[in-house]
Amino acid sequence: MEIPWIIDEHTRVKHALLKQYIDAWMTILFSAQSKLRKPEKLIYIDGFAGPGVYYENKIKDETCIGSPLIVAEAANKYIDSKPGREVHIYCTENNDSCAELLYNNLINQNKHKQNWVVYNQEFSIKAHELLDELEAKKLTEQPIFFFIDPFGYSGYPISLLKRILQYPRAEVFINFMIYDIARFYKEELFEKKMVNLFGNFQFKKDNLSKKPEETYSFLKNLYCENLKKIANVNFIMPFRINTPGQGTRPRYYMIHASNNYKALFEMKNTMARVSESSYRFEAIGIDSRQISLFDDPDKINLIERVKEFCQDKRQVSYDDLEYWAYVNTNGISRTIKEALLQLEKDNYIKILRQSRQRSNTVTTGATILANEPPLSLF
Ligand SMILES: C[S@@+](CC[C@H](N)C(=O)[O-])C[C@H]1O[C@@H](n2cnc3c(N)ncnc32)[C@H](O)[C@@H]1O
Structure with missing residues (x-):
């Protein structure tokens, strides 16, 4: 099957965040498990996994890897240095061709015969089945990292995030596609879709300002607040990826959510390092003092x-x-x-x-x- 996409600059930033954070995640958690003399075992779930490979350029003479392969490569490195470690990788991908391409790529990389699986299924359905399985095998206490990188804004209801984040060492990293939400908010039935995403009816078209910047801030802050209130998450860290050529206007936010301060600390440091690229860093927590939903974080x-x-x-x-x-x-x-x-x-x-x-x-x-x-x- 033909590789479907040429990588763009946004995706490179997203991959830099994932690669650097996963490296820290594996270092810290394997070493913590080893110190406690526990089995060294981590679980990575890629919800919108893609084909695992991109073309580097328009000439299509070079390729680079996508999110599941980035994690597979890191896993191989850590298992090379200490055989016996385990990294389980579960991918869901609802497009048949992408799933097939990913399967072939992942199998080729699986040199340590790890439990790496590609499901040609919808994330929101398969995720519950996977969690049921992990519960049955008593694996929900293990560190579990979910990468949620959809096209658009549906397929990852906040009710699912709530379930995931009840596990003590689970974390999620979400591509929150703010640009798409703002672009389509005038459409019929849009508010219904938003209820799944935001988890309540607080989202209202009437709340949206006429100024795009304020609309973006409102949507991002409301989503972060709802992750806290509805999905019961303690620590949220959004990272703005700008629209090239349009100043600080967001294209999307990469949002990390966990109940572990060390995870927040490492993710924020990763975001700060990655922001030294041409994209600007933003990391603003939701303040107990209640920053206005329309606040421009740059002014704080x-x-x-x-x-x-x-x-x-x-x-x-x-x-x-x-x-x-x-x-x-x-x-x-x-x-x-x-x-x-x-x-x-x-x-x-x-x-x-x-x-x-x-x-x-x-x-x-x-x-x-x-x-x-x-x-x-x-
Ligand atoms: C942005 S791409 C993923 C890119 C990949 N995470 C990476 O960084 O290399 C989104 C993928 O999700 C798939 N997809 C869309 N809706 C889905 C759903 N409901 N469940 C699972 N996969 C879905 C698409 O076919 C597409 O391959």
């Missing part, structure tokens, strides 16, 4: 947020502050530290460092104290 300044947090708490450990900032702001370790050093310099806070810690750094073990605001003269 990290230093201001950290300052407010310190003034509110009066005293806080570096680790607690970093945790809060990872979950609720667009900061990562480097930018959080930069914000604190700036606030110290500007006399808004004091940093109590441990005896061996240098004055130009701030890290674990340090305590942050808010300074009293200067007394007003009047």
Whole structure:
């Protein structure tokens, strides 16, 4: 069968995120399982798996691999270095030709005779069967990573995500195709489809602003909120992939959801690294203070947020502050530290460092104290 697609720039960014995160996921979880003397076993489920291979360019003289093969390649590397490890890969793909192409590619890669399966089926149906099977085999405590990369916005109802995310080490990485939603929202029956996606009736055409940027923010923030409230997820991290040539207008969001802070931490660091490409980084948590659904995340300044947090708490450990900032702001370790050093310099806070810690750094073990605001003269 002919390879159906030539890879585009968006897909390259998506693949860079997946590849780098899966590498960290395998390193951390295999090593944790090994330390606990548990079987080293991970489960990857690719819901909209594609054919596994793309053409690199229009001349079609070179190919590159798609999501299931990226994970298969990583799995081979980790099993090469320690035989006995297991990576189960389950793919669903509803297009016959894509499924066949993927099957052939995956079989060729399966040098360690792992449990790698391609189902020529609808994701939303097969996913429940797979979860039933994992439950029956008592495998739902294992780390399970779902990659949900559809065309469009249907086929992954929030009710399914809720089921997946009840398992303690499950995480999902979703391609939330905001551009398609905004493009089709005027269509008949659209609101019904949205109920499946968003899980409630809060989505209303009337809530959509006339300005596209506000519509995009609204849809993304509502989806993230609903993942929290309806699918009961603790940590959500969206990454905006811009429309080339149109500034920061999103093409889609890659949204990571999990109930594990370490997973959020690693995914956010991965996003920050990948954003050093020509696409801009965005990572904004949903704030307990309730950022307006129409807020433009670019206007939310990290230093201001950290300052407010310190003034509110009066005293806080570096680790607690970093945790809060990872979950609720667009900061990562480097930018959080930069914000604190700036606030110290500007006399808004004091940093109590441990005896061996240098004055130009701030890290674990340090305590942050808010300074009293200067007394007003009047
Ligand atoms: C964006 S492509 C996937 C690309 C792939 N994840 C990658 O990164 O290499 C989406 C794929 O999902 C398949 N698909 C669409 N609807 C589906 C459904 N309901 N269940 C399973 N597969 C579906 C399409 O045939 C297509 O191959």
